[in-house]
Amino acid sequence: MGNHILIVGAGFAGLWSALGAMRLLDQQNRSDVQVTLLAPQAELRIRPRFYEPDAHSLFAPLDALFDATGVRFVQGLALQIDTQGREVTYRTADGEQAVLGYDRLILAAGSQLFRPPVPGLAEHAFDVDRIEQAVRLEQHLMGLASQPDTPARNTVVVVGGGFTGIETATELPTRLRDILGDDAKVRVVVIDRGAQIGAALGDGIRPAIVDASRELGLEWQLGTSVASIDAGGVVLDNGQRIDASTVVWTVGFRASPLTEQIPAPRDPTGRLQVDGYLRVEGLSDVYAAGDTARAATDELGNICAMSCQHAIPLGRYAGHNAAADLIGVKPRVYSQPKYVTCLDLGAWGAVYTEGWDRQQKLVGAEAKELKQQINTLWIYPPAATDRAAALAAADPSIPVA
Template sequence: MKHILIIGAGFAGLWSALGAARQLDKHGRDDVQITVLAPQAELRIRPRFYEPDVHTMAAPLQALFDAVNVRFVQGSAEHIDEAGKTVRYRDADQQLESLGYDRLILACGSQLNRPPVPGLEQAFDVDTLESAARLETHLKALANQPDSPARNTVVVAGGGFTGIETATEMPARLRAILGQGVNPRVVVIDRGAQIGAALGDGIRPAIEQASEALGVEWLCGATVAAVDGNGVELCNGMRIEASTVIWTVGFMANALTAQVNGERDRQGRLHVDGHLKVKGSEAVYAAGDVAYAPCDEVGNFAVMSCQHAIPLGRYAGNNAAAELIGEAPMTYSQPKYVTCLDLGAWGAVYTEGWDRKVSPPTDKTEAKALKQQINSVWIYPPAPERASALAAADPLIPVA
């Protein structure tokens, strides 16, 4: 029996498995085994980790895998042997095991970039469920500390998508913990020359309005030089006393990409062809945050987001299975790009296009409702019912 091995159970890994299962089911094939290798059989809803109650933000997958005949193996991949078509991994007991494959789909995601900033290990982040839970525990414990400017101050390093959503959610989170009479201070440190510079001019006015309304401060053209238990030192010599520092600056593809022969971009993502096979590889596909994939014909590439990871997974799974059973692959295409940025109690902003032009019919309240729908429904896995789950894995289903 032939074997498709998928590393990762995030958005790209889950939908790779469903995409492959759909392709095999469509042609009545039962001679290809699909295996997902990941630390846990659950989809962790990473785009929501800036919110409170992070312990609720994981969806179980075992019943869904069972419904579509996907085998789950618990473990963490450590080494990819392309020549031998095997992957070595540590199982739940930390024993070294291996799995062979005929086609490998690398869908192991990304991780927060951690440059050599002194004291950075003392900062919090919302990169993983565990680290976001650690931040939440810390925030709740602030209520036990004496009232002080440092206690009531949160510094968010990084003014990109994650940093903005984290910062604009923070005033409400802090008031819920410390009391409505507390006036929290939230400061975003960003190297960009303007507020929201990483997201462009189109979306900036909404970010500025929300920040002003919520009392979120921005220090632009600045970077963090050092972190300690009482705050941060900036490269311009300024110091901010803060009990809470949250790092959101930059993401890199999983380090496993370095073990695959192929060209990588500056974030470590593997260059793939239109079928999502790693360029120059005979048996390895990439999907989600590890894939540098052209998504249209005018030079745009998929970004690290579930908006792209879900269809990338569908196509990668479909094509890996199609290749093994002699069917024609499908060329990945996702020309539409939208953004729905959560801006805390102020609302949200919805944009369309790579230049992020605000969509006039969607005001901040409508955009907030849309964001809540995305976060609570759209990005969750389908129900563990075979027919509907496989139907949902059709690569031609529009995401945005």
């Protein structure tokens, strides 16, 4: 019987896959199964917070936690997955290529921002998809203070009115005034194809977005998209030009390109279809978790979203089930029927909803307090000082929301 579980990715799903596997192995007194996590860094990058200031600090080191729980960490970037040979080729920190074999693979390589062939997008737009890009945006914003006071300098165009776009846009007025001064004529414009503000998020949450946008002074250009970007601004598909020194792209996400190397069905965003145990369809030894997995959350037809709300439990279940499969323990069917949304709306506050129809439960300062708890406490990894508590936190039955 094989004895190696390999996890690709150290995001929310990858981290919790490793802890989920180690928890079950610990419970079963099995020391003959090795759990290896392959990632470029031994750190959890807190991606849901990259719209905030101080992006360089938004990560949690994982070395001590891995040491405490017995997870083997291998530093490297996965390049190639061979499901027939059960091998993953990766690039080491020194630039060399190496290979890791596996008996069970958990692909938790996350997702990345979709960048369509819009002229000027690659050269002139910023984003908050990776910590390096969020830091690049912050450095750019800080540098605006040394530029002449012009409408373009004071204008930020946010492309996309979805979750990331709204959180980024509503945070910007405060960030810009902190940099440019309270008297600066700050302008934040959101470009969105929807017919209404926050159309993609539904009627339950829209009133709070409208109110926050009005109070914060956000402008929305609806029913349109960006045709091109240059160093001085954007041109919309209706011919309108907006002069802006800063353009932030937030439109659309796609699963890691590594999913393309798995011979299994994928959805339009590249996510692998998995069964109730999070095993990739048609492959008995490959699991997917987090943004690489298209999993049913309940029996009503709801599908997990690309969010840490789903990535954390998906990881717990995937790790548990991969280990269970190796050692002959009954696996557990992934189930996460409760769905919530907590949308940050900058200085205005936040809005918290429950259910896939997003029924509003908290709004304003009360929701903001909850959002801050989520962002600063709930989504961070457990402390490495208590091994038992860290493994206990990986119990798949623990509700996230």
